Amino acid sequence: xxxxxxxxxxxxxxxxxxxxxxxxxxxxxxxxxxxxxxxxxxxxxxxxxxxxxxxxxxxxxxxxxxxxxxxxxxxxxxxxxxxxxxxxxxxxxxxxxxxxxxxxxxxxxxxxxxxxxxxxxxxxxxxxxxxxxxxxxxxxxxxxxxxxxxxxxxxxxxxxxxxxxxxxxxxxxxxxxxxxxxxxxxxxxxxxxxxxxxxxxxxxxxxxxxxxxxxxxxxxxxxxxxxxxxxxxxxxxxxxxxxxxxxxxxxxxxxxxxxxxxxxxxxxxxxxxxxxxxxxxxxxxxxxxxxxxxxxxxxxxxxxxxxxxxxxxxxxxxxxxxxxxxxxxxxxxxxxxxxxxxxxxx
Amino acid sequence: xxxxxxxxxxxxxxxxxxxxxxxxxxxxxxxxxxxxxxxxxxxxxxxxxxxxxxxxxxxxxxxxxxxxxxxxxxxxxxxxxxxxxxxxxxxxxxxxxxxxxxxxxxxxxxxxxxxxxxxxxxxxxxxxxxxxxxxxxxxxxxxxxxxxxxxxxxxxxxxxxxxxxxxxxxxxxxxxxxxxxxxxxxxxxxxxxxxxxxxxxxxxxxxxxxxxxxxxxxxxxxxxxxxxxxxxxxxxxxxxxxxxxxxxxxxxxxxxxxxxxxxxxxxxxxxxxxxx
Numbered sequence: 001x002x003x004x005x006x007x008x009x010x011x012x013x014x015x016x017x018x019x020x021x022x023x024x025x026x027x028x029x030x031x032x033x034x035x036x037x038x039x040x041x042x043x044x045x046x047x048x049x050x051x052x053x054x055x056x057x058x059x060x061x062x063x064x065x066x067x068x069x070x071x072x073x074x075x076x077x078x079x080x081x082x083x084x085x086x087x088x089x090x091x092x093x094x095x096x097x098x099x100x101x102x103x104x105x106x107x108x109x110x111x112x113x114x115x116x117x118x119x120x121x122x123x124x125x126x127x128x129x130x131x132x133x134x135x136x137x138x139x140x141x142x143x144x145x146x147x148x149x150x151x152x153x154x155x156x157x158x159x160x161x162x163x164x165x166x167x168x169x170x171x172x173x174x175x176x177x178x179x180x181x182x183x184x185x186x187x188x189x190x191x192x193x194x195x196x197x198x199x200x201x202x203x204x205x206x207x208x209x210x211x212x213x214x215x216x217x218x219x220x221x222x223x224x225x226x227x228x229x230x231x232x233x234x235x236x237x238x239x240x241x242x243x244x245x246x247x248x249x250x251x252x253x254x255x256x257x258x259x260x261x262x263x264x265x266x267x268x269x270x271x272x273x274x275x276x277x278x279x280x281x282x283x284x285x286x287x288x289x290x291x292x293x294x295x296x297x298x299x300x301x302x303x304x305x306x307x308x309x310x311x312x313x314x315x316x317x318x319x320x321x322x323x324x325x326x327x328x329x330x331x332x333x334x335x336x337x338x339x340x341x342x343x344x345x346x
Numbered sequence: 347x348x349x350x351x352x353x354x355x356x357x358x359x360x361x362x363x364x365x366x367x368x369x370x371x372x373x374x375x376x377x378x379x380x381x382x383x384x385x386x387x388x389x390x391x392x393x394x395x396x397x398x399x400x401x402x403x404x405x406x407x408x409x410x411x412x413x414x415x416x417x418x419x420x421x422x423x424x425x426x427x428x429x430x431x432x433x434x435x436x437x438x439x440x441x442x443x444x445x446x447x448x449x450x451x452x453x454x455x456x457x458x459x460x461x462x463x464x465x466x467x468x469x470x471x472x473x474x475x476x477x478x479x480x481x482x483x484x485x486x487x488x489x490x491x492x493x494x495x496x497x498x499x500x501x502x503x504x505x506x507x508x509x510x511x512x513x514x515x516x517x518x519x520x521x522x523x524x525x526x527x528x529x530x531x532x533x534x535x536x537x538x539x540x541x542x543x544x545x546x547x548x549x550x551x552x553x554x555x556x557x558x559x560x561x562x563x564x565x566x567x568x569x570x571x572x573x574x575x576x577x578x579x580x581x582x583x584x585x586x587x588x589x590x591x592x593x594x595x596x597x598x599x600x601x602x603x604x605x606x607x608x609x610x611x612x613x614x615x616x617x618x619x620x621x622x
Contacts, residue, residue, distance in 0.1 A: 236435060238400050238429070238434075239434060244425070289437075
C-alpha cells in the first residue's frame, strides 16, 4: 500500500499530500473519544444507560434523563473537552515553535497570567461584580502577560530559547503573586481561588460552551494553517529564512494562536496543568511528524484526558466532586512516565 | 555588466560595534564557481550570510540580477538564490524525501502544496545528488557525506540559478570533501549554476574555483583566477604563513605547501647532512 495519498485534481487548482496511516489513527482516536464520551455521560450518581444517551442524541425523548444529560452532564463534559483540546493544541504549537519538548502554556507563564487575574478578581471583586465576568478577567490576564513575555523576549526578533527562559521567570513571579493574594484574602474567597487554580469545570453551563466554541474553533483552523510554517521552521532558523519564510511573522502568529487557546481554556476551566505538556507528546507517539494531523490528534487526546479525568473526579469520590486539575495531574503524570518508560525499552 | 549576477555596493557588515566587512564592493561572476578564502574570523562566512540575507548589512546594498535585494520579497529571493548554511540539523525522524521537499517551500502556496512539478523536481534533485535510493530513510541515520548531499538536494529543489555554500566540507573526510566539490562542479558545468563557496582548503579551492577571492582586513586582498590569487605573497599577507606554491601535479592549479617549525628543522637537518 502506498504510504501517502496525493490529492491533486486535474484542474490543478490545489494539491495536498495525505499520509494514510496517521489519518486512520486519528480517526480511530476520534471514535474512541466518542465511545468514552457516551460512557462518561452514563456514569454518575444516577446511572443513565448508554442506549438512552444515543436515543437522546438522535432526538428520541428519554424522559427524566433529558435533564441529567442536557443540563448537568453534557455541558460540563463539553467544557472539559474543549478546554483540554485547546490546551493540547496550545502546547503543541509552543513546543513546535520553540523546538523544545518541554514548552507548554503553564510552564511559560500564559496560564499563570490568567491565574493572577482570576485570583485577583475572586479575592477583590467577589460579591461586587458578577462571577460571569471571571472568564473575561482570566483571558485578559493571559493576554497581557503574553504580550509582556513577547516584548521582553524581543531582541532583533524573537529567539525561542529566550522566550522560554523569560516565560519561566514570569511564571515564577506570577505564582508568587497569586500566593500572596490568596494569603491576604478572606478564607472563603481563598478556597474558591484554590479550586479555580487547580482547574475545575464544576457547574459549567451551556453558555460557557457557547462562549468557548467560536474562539477555539477559529484558533484550531488557524493552528492547521500554521502547518507549513512549522515544518519549514523545524529545519532551523537559517534554513527557514533562506527558503523565504518570514519567520518572525510566523512566530508571532503561532504565539497568538497558542495564547488564544490557552487563554480560553484557563478562563473557563481554570489552571489545569500538564495537559499542554503531555497531549502533544502522546500525539507524536501515535502520529509522527505531520503537523496538520498532530493538531486534531493533540486536540482529541487533550480533550479526552480532561473529560475522562472529570468523569472520574465527579463519580469515584461521591459525594465529593474532586477538581479535574487534580486528577489530570494525578493520573496523567504516572501515565506519562509509563509511556516514557515503555518508549525507552522499545 | 550582465556578467555579474551578485554584486555588493559599499557593503558594511558587523556585530554591534565591531565592523567585520568595511565598504566592500564585490562582483560575483555569473555561471562560475567562486570560492572565498581567508583566515579564521576574516568575515568570509559573515559576507556569505549577508548575501544570503541571513544577516542585515549595517550599510550598503546587495544586488541580485541587477535588482536591489531589499526591493525583492523573501520568497522572490528564495526562488533565485539558495543557501546551505554552515551547520544544519534535521529534526528527529525526518526522512530524506521530506527534507528535500522543503526546498519547494518558496514555490508552494497554501493551496498548491504538492504539484506534479514539485514531485518531478524533488525526484530530479535526489537523483542528481545520488540520494534517491535513501528517500525513505531518516536523515539522522545517514553519514556526514550523505547528509550533506541530502541538504544540497534540498537547495537544488529550490531551482535557483545561484547556490551559496558555507564551508560545505567542514566535517567530512577527504574522500567526501572531493565528492561534495565534484558535485558542485557538476552542477556548475551541467546546469550552469552560479556557485559561491566558503572553503578552508586552499588546494581544493584552487582546483575547483574559476574565481577566487581572498579576504583580509575587512575587505578584498586579492581576487581573480586561482593562479593570480594563490601566491607566496598572498599566503604571507592573508594567513601570515610562509609557503611554497607549486603546481598541482594533477590539475596544474596552484598548490600551497606551508613551512612549519617541524618542516624547518627537517630542512636544516638535510642541509647539515649535505654540508657534512
